[in-house]
Amino acid sequence: MKLSSVPGFDLGKYGVYGEVAILPVYALAAYPEKLSFVEATSIWMQYMTAYGALIHYGKVSKADYVLITAASSSVGIAAIEITRAQGASRYSRLSSRSSKMALLRSTSVYLTTF
Secondary structure (H helix, E strand, C coil): CEEEECCCCCCCCCCCCCCCCCCCHHHEEEECCCCCHHHHHCCHHHHHHHHHHHHHHCCCCCCCEEEEECCCCHHHHHHHHHHHHHCCEEEEEECCCCHHHHHHHCCCCEEEEC
């Protein structure tokens, strides 16, 4: 099993920039075996940010409608996927009609531009 550390403790409490680190279990997250170390370290922040806002604080459920601003950003895409998993209706807002639109069409959201 591949693991990654995630911030869940005071800065400087645990040294995690070495070859070996001792951390509490709550500060570890498993990631898919098919991802390289570089790929795994690049995805956790977006999903934790979206998850914290939508699930932990917002308690998003199937009955909810969610407006996702900056929907083509990394956190926006994570928010789209998390709300889809919860069954909520997703409305996304973009600043242009560029290639971002094609990306978001594949995520089954209602799109608006401004």
